[in-house]
Amino acid sequence: xxxxxxxxxxxxxxxxxxxxxxxxxxxxxxxxxxxxxxxxxxxxxxxxxxxxxxxxxxxxxxxxxxxxxxxxxxxxxxxxxxxxxxxxxxxxxxxxxxxxxxxxxxxxxxxxxxxxxxxxxxxxxxxxxxxxxxxxxxxxxxxxxxxxxxxxxxxxxxxxxxxxxxxxxxxxxxxxxxxxxxxxxxxxxxxxxxxxxxxxxxxxxxxxxxxxxxxx
Ligand SMILES: Cc1cc2nc3c(=O)[nH]c(=O)nc-3n(C[C@H](O)[C@H](O)[C@H](O)COP(=O)(O)O)c2cc1C
Numbered sequence: 784x785x786x787x788x789x790x791x792x793x794x795x796x797x798x799x800x801x802x803x804x805x806x807x808x809x810x811x812x813x814x815x816x817x818x819x820x821x822x823x824x825x826x827x828x829x830x831x832x833x834x835x836x837x838x839x840x841x842x843x844x845x846x847x848x849x850x851x852x853x854x855x856x857x858x859x860x861x862x863x864x865x866x867x868x869x870x871x872x873x874x875x876x877x878x879x880x881x882x883x884x885x886x887x888x889x890x891x892x893x894x895x896x897x898x899x900x901x902x903x904x905x906x907x908x909x910x911x912x913x914x915x916x917x918x919x920x921x922x923x924x925x926x927x928x929x930x931x932x933x934x935x936x937x938x939x940x941x942x943x944x945x946x947x948x949x950x951x952x953x954x955x956x957x958x959x960x961x962x963x964x965x966x967x968x969x970x971x972x973x974x975x976x977x978x979x980x981x982x983x984x985x986x987x988x989x990x991x992x993x994x995x996x997x998x999x
Pocket of ligand 1: 794795797798799800801845847848849850883884885886887888889890941943
């Protein structure tokens, strides 16, 4: 049976996004053959080799002032030297993202876009949430999966007067578990596909130049 390792790099100052990250890991671990590795973004900066060895990396940050938190941005910027300059080490890995914030909208989409662009700069393959938007009709409720209606990644909302033991709610944690499971399944498909059909020479050049015209 194929196996896949899926790392989760996240930041959380007050613990709410950490709960979302733990739920993502639960979802990964539910996919037979996949293993989730949970790394706070501060610790991740001492564990570059583990990230280079992972088949997929899921990024998660709270939305602070309409974007990723400063701590997560510091991690992003550290990858310029530690990952990109070392030879595009994350190119062709699977990627996905999640965010949590106080308001229901809260400009979370800006954070997900920021995470997707970050993954794109590394040449990673972005996996969307893959759930229909919910809680958008008289039949819906706040208990629905994807109650906040995101497509690009998983969103969560934590009331600002509740601690991480109470927020985000179960529906958002279930949505995070779904994202983890979906990314793990997609990664397993990629791992199996690469075994059956290894990448052609030229597609993985570390300088980013690809001579497709030489291939027939
Ligand atoms: C500096 C700062 C900026 C914030 N900016 C936003 C924001 O733009 N949108 C929003 O909905 N909530 C915002 N919040 C609320 C946090 O996103 C919310 O409390 C979140 O649950 C914190 O996650 P954490 O416990 O993982 O740190 C902000 C909080 C802080 C401390």
